[in-house]
Amino acid sequence: GIQVEQSPPDLILQEGANSTLRCNFSDSVNNLQWFHQNPWGQLINLFYIPSGTKQNGRLSATTVATERYSLLYISSSQTTDSGVYFCAVVSYSGGGADGLTFGKGTHLIIQP
């Protein structure tokens, strides 16, 4: 099956800093999503971005499908940005409803 690697695994930043989270995947994809998991466990949908660039406030994401990676940018970090960020994909070759394959996540801590 498709492999999803996220980096870095852990990131500690001061409030106000900017960060870039990376997601590499091993096969062509037709679905890519970024999620933020809050301390209570809920997965918050950040972006649905199988290709191209999107922005939502302080967050933006870019997926370069031909090179099999996606980047999530967080600018002017706030303590509420802390949590685990997941990248999840569906491969073209999977066929049917194979579900999302998640990476192991990036654990982000924003210190005041």
Added chain:
Amino acid sequence: ETGVTQSPTHLIKTRGQQVTLRCSSQSGHNTVSWYQQALGQGPQFIFQYYREEENGRGNFPPRFSGLQFPNYSSELNVNALELDDSALYLCASSLAGMGVGELFFGEGSRLTVL
């Protein structure tokens, strides 16, 4: 617009018992999928339901089963619980139909098996 809701939020069972988890999909969504998230790991796909039929399944044994109802709500049933079934169970809904579209998740049901 009502989001995805799950119940119960927390529950404790003993090994060998059976459990049923429930999910109401986001209004307007016709597809429901379930994921298992062990501590410190990313979620893993269990199965997906569309038109009350399972149309995709991950690497989970048959003792994990599900239902989807005409109102698109869903249940996840796990029989003969094992200690390793302790996890956060996440339900997601979408407009995907037969495929995997943009998923929206509920807050999860945290199951502890003793």
